[in-house]
Amino acid sequence: VCAGAADGYARMKGLPAATLLHLGPGLANALSNFHNARKARSPVVNIVGEHATGHLKYDAPLTADVEAFARPVSGWVRTADSPRHIGAAAAECVRASLGPPGQVASLIIPADYSWSEAGGLGAVVERPARRLPENARVDRAAELLRRGEGVGILLGGGAVCERGLRAAARTGARVYLNRYAGRAPRGRPWAFAPRVPYFPEPAAEMLAGLEHMILVEAAAPVSFFGYPGMRSTLAPEGCRMHVLAEEGEDGVAALEALAAGRAPAMEGPGAEAPGDGPLTPETIGLILAQLLPEGAIVSDEMVSSGEAVNQGLNRAAAHDLLPVTGGSIGQGLPVAVGAAMACPGRKVFALEADGSAMYSLQALWTMAREGLDIPVVIFSNRRYRILDVEMKRTGAGAIGPRAEQMIDIGEPAIDWVRLAGSLGMEAARAETAGRFAELVRAAVRSKGPFLIEAALER
Incomplete structure (x- = not known):
């Protein structure tokens, strides 16, 4: 959640977000969302603690090759060489994160440097200018x-x-x-x-x-x-x-x-709200297009529902879209957290597939704890439907019962309303377009986190 939130914050602010992680295993837990941050070119200052220098030789349980963990997702990796150089190393890390383009910059700091005598602060970092093309x-x-x-x-x-x-x-x-x-x-x-x-x-x-x-x-x-x-x-x-x-x-x-001197393009058409009826990705897209506030932020991890919903959102008021940039699922909820922290005056919608949400559902607790203004929509088809599609595209033919079971997440069914409630968030379930529209209106009018489980056909 920390890595994804840093990514969302950096995307919206355009400034470095900082993370603080605990040794190699703590960094390993963040690699998935750092992969997306790398693809998004997000500036992230990633501080990773390491064992005290005299303790490394004992291969304690948390000992790992932290630099090796950091390299695949970082454009810049350093291990601090002296407590007296921490200030300069931190400034260099911030400078590296800004690029351009932005990148994850990882600075690894041994624990004993925190209780050793430090040197001075690093130099103030100015945002580097982008080069003009030829x-x-x-x-x-x-x-x-x-x-x-x-x-x-x-x-x-x-x-x-x-x-x-x-x-x-x-x-x-x-x-x-x-x-x-x-x-x-x-x-x-x-x-x-x-x-x-x-x-x-x-x-x-x-x-x-x-x-x-x-x-x-x-x-x-x-x-x-x-x-x-x-x-x-x-x-x-x-x-x-x-x-x-x-x-x-x-x-x-x-x-x-x-483009000097040419005429601008015309604005597209608005959306008409559908009447009450079945709840589908298409009707959800049209409802959101009518009700999404101007200036909203949308964290999109809808996966198989995304194309239909985004077609509808093309007819919404102007908003910012934060997609999954590297294909690593579990991003949507944490990125929404970071975007809400970066832009506290803007409504952030997290549009989230149910399977993807299970990778980082503790972000719901963070939303509740921080009182973030985030309506969450869970697209609950109780299945990794994108895997159905992708397997068919390989020409694999009909899948067997064991493979079928692996992509079915309906047994046991996840009760998103109760789950959200246990994490401190108000929640409700919609099974029709009319009920979904009613809940979205309520979420737009209110402040704070609110989860809507959109029950879709399997």
Whole structure:
């Protein structure tokens, strides 16, 4: 929860969040959400305690290779070499976390340094400036736009922001967002720029006809998994890639130079609320589109329900979307915690698959303890439905009873209302669209955490 909360805080603030973890096993517990933070390019200062230097040789139970644990998720790793150098090492750690782009920076500190004589404070860290892309790249992109030969622009990283989107819209090109950008403005004002779909078939359909793709702090789009008989790349064969801005460069400035003097895009349509009836991802998306407050933050870990709900949210008021960036589940609830701490005046919705929520459900206790303004929606289909889909896509055919049991989480059924109550959170269950809308209205009007179990068909 700590690692995911740091990620959510950093994504919303754009400033380093700090974590304090206990030796190698404590860091190991955080690796899953640090993986997502690394993919999100979130600036995180990760302080990890180590055994006292004289104790390491005894291989006590918590002894581990902490640096080895930290390297796969960190862009910078150091073990402090002296208590007198802690101040300088901490400043270097903060500086490293800022990049650009942002990254997890891990500083490992032996326990005996806390009771030894320290040195001075480190130097104040200034935010490093992003490099401006080469003018030749801007000129090349401008030439492509003048020709009008099936040109698309893919935004990622720091370019996925309101300024970047406005500038991209003014180019007149088709605009797409990297699906796994750490933070994305969504809703009616930004519906003109779709996120590249999860599955390769709809992604290929969306990108069909492109001859040139301009990359702005983004890599060429690829599918989440490799599938039999399918390409891993999503752009049409023969589509040429052109880098306007690399990660760490100022993609927004490059877009603004490219877009000077052009007309902006139009806002998308609003949503109509569905009548009472069955509760489905589609009806949930439409209800949220009508009721989501302007300026809300959405932590999205809906997994198999996500495409349908996000289609509805494209018609909502302007909001920020925080997706799962590295595919490591268990992120949604902790990221919502961090976002709420970073932006206490904004309503944070955690839209959470039931299976994913079980990886970090202690975050519900944190929400209650801190009184965070977070409505949580649990998409309760009592199944790892995404695994149904992915197994079929491999051509595996019908699955056997043991495999079927492994992806069924309905026996015993998880009672989310009672579980949330035991962790200090108010909760209720919705089985119809009308009841769900009623509960969302109540959650929007009130302050504090509230859990809604959305009972979906299995």
